[in-house]
Amino acid sequence: MEKCCLEGSKEFSRLEQLSDYLKIIADTNRLQILCLLKKGERCVCNIHEPLGMPQNLASHHLKILRDAGLVISRREGKWVHYRIDVEKFDYLTSLYNEVILGGLDEEQSTEFFKNNLG
Numbered sequence: 877m878e879k880c881c882l883e884g885s886k887e888f889s890r891l892e893q894l895s896d897y898l899k900i901i902a903d904t905n906r907l908q909i910l911c912l913l914k915k916g917e918r919c920v921c922n923i924h925e926p927l928g929m930p931q932n933l934a935s936h937h938l939k940i941l942r943d944a945g946l947v948i949s950r951r952e953g954k955w956v957h958y959r960i961d962v963e964k965f966d967y968l969t970s971l972y973n974e975v976i977l978g979g980l981d982e983e984q985s986t987e988f989f990k991n992n993l994g
Contacts, residue, residue, distance in 0.1 A: 887975075894975050897968055900944045905929065906937050910960065913947060917959040 924934035941947040947958045
């Protein structure tokens with residue numbers, strides 16, 4: 877086995893980090909929420925209704941996404957609004973590119989994500 881994959885190495889740490897984020901987004905409900913949020917900021921009422929899920933379930937998944945740093949929340953009166961943390965997703969894209977795709981340049985990586993995940 878190559879050194880890059882050995883436990884305790886910097887590269888292994890990056891593998892673990894990527895694995896943690898992939899586990900978080902590997903949930904259909906969370907992916908649906910992220911798809912709504914890619915269109916812009918929304919409050920939980922504008923998330924759970926279009927997805928046909930109970931508000932408490934949407935709030936549960938939003939908390940997981942927020943705790944992971946994938947979404948940002950802000951309070952406005954009694955409402956909490958959520959949006960995607962673009963910087964975090966840019967970082968995850970580069971981490972995924974480095975770990976899985978073997979270092980495609982930015983244009984190649986963007987094209988890959990657009991064609992496969994967009």
